[in-house]
Amino acid sequence: MKEYSLSNVHNDFDGYNKIINFYVEYKDEFLEDITLNINIWFDANLCSVLGSIIDKFSESLNSVNLIASDSIRKILQKNCFLLQFGYSSLSDTYHTTIKYLKLKTTDGRFFSDYVENQLLRREEFPTMSDAVHEKISQSIYEMFVNAQIHSETKNIYTCGQFFPARNTLDFTIVDTGIGFAGRIKKNFDLEISSEDAIKWSLQDGNTTKKDVSGGIGLALLKEFISQNNGKIQIITGNAFYQMFEELETFSTLDNFFDGTIINMSFKTDDSTSYVLVDELDDEDIF
Template sequence: MYVIKLEEDELTSVLRQMQGILVHRDPDQSKLAVQLDFQNQIFISPLLLAVVSAFVEKLRLRHDVDVLCVNLSSVNADYISRMNFFDEVGFHYQEHFTRRKESGRFIPITRITESNYMSITSDLTKIIQQQWGGIDGSIVAALDWSIAEIIDNVFNHSETKIDGFVVAQHFPSRNRIDVTVVDGGMGIPKRLKSRAIYKDLSATEALDIAVEKDVTVDPEINKGAGLFYTKRIIQENRGTLRINSDKAQLRVTGKVKRVDDAPKWTGTIVHLRIRTNIIVDPEIIWGNTPESFDAIMNGDRDLW
């Protein structure tokens, strides 16, 4: 049995444990047992739940996977169940609470399909509009556009062998909204390096420039603005933008941007943390130029 220990927001540790399983498993073994140890944590982030869901789906490409969840605190278990995690990984849990509508508050772990990606984007925008009071419409539109493109990339461009997953949560007591999108496709570095001028970049170098302006795979149809303006909004909001892809991790926290080596994730993990108690001035984002948000985004189809 393989064990993954989960602890609140420790994505790097979880990715390292997952990579160990991929390295040491027998690829010809028909059945695989995975134990998820929640260590009686009071809280496990939706980010981790979405990534583990995608990882189990990866394993199921080759194995019949039996998932056992242990050391669940009672509060944590109910939350995890409501986020549909147990259903996704195939663990039976008897709920002892009444399910209430999530509209405007959260999106449980949801598989991204061609038929639902537009409604997912709409639901995410609703959360941002309702919970980030006083924010300018152009900022909401920019995030809506960017999130839509991230989700669109999952099934149109990432060449993923598994479903992509999205999860979002408003935490009123923490003044934040968390959004995570995960896929198991080619990843940003590989896709970016398909363009000749980027072909020699390392994974960390590729992630480093992926959030800069005018960086794109196809400059004829894409201005390379999506992740750049998302980064700018997050910086002014003093929130967090985190991207893991291949063997690299980019993290923007407030004004600080760093890119580091990381345990490998075949695909892309994009995580946004918006601080709902901090308003972003649109003039800082768009500047005093006559170019509108619509003009900046016009013609874009892909993020990288």
């Protein structure tokens, strides 16, 4: 039996680096019993990342036993992540969790309903017109479609968490496919780094869909989150991208992640009421 500890894991470069290092430590092992001890703190939306990694281990016939400190265990029971380890679910009295889901790539309609009911219609989500609501919904759904069509992933993993003390609502989507650079290589026969692949994907109009006039997903979300003073993070290959407080930064992870992680962090203390330009009135403009 092998043991590994994940301690004090947050939605930041260091947190993602810790989880991916755990993945790389065991991804080439076979028939191993792994005990993962999670302690001190674990941002619950990162269950989407951890769930994808545990599934990758299972493909190599490795079994993972998860041990968590009491406070972390209760949150992971509330968002249903620990059901796969034999734990029961707990009632989310304070309504802070967004349910952990492992989806098939054919579950697009279910994903759309899940985003609508678990994320966009939460009372903490920034106020917006129906038109903006529809745009944001389409943008998030496009991420699912991109993973579905181009990533060659078997499953798509999602989870979220409301952090009242931080005034943030985080929502994370993960696939374990070929990554941004792999998509571009396959569709355009172009070798680029993971960092350059992220830069390319963030440009409005760029898409890996053939014979389609460009995607709106990441570019529109980036604009909305920027105005909301939130945060967007993208991890693919060995590249970590973050946009926060109008500052875009890239960092290099210790190891490669085989797939893509997209985390959206929305500020919930935002008093702006978002509308589109063609809906101009006395409200704020998106």
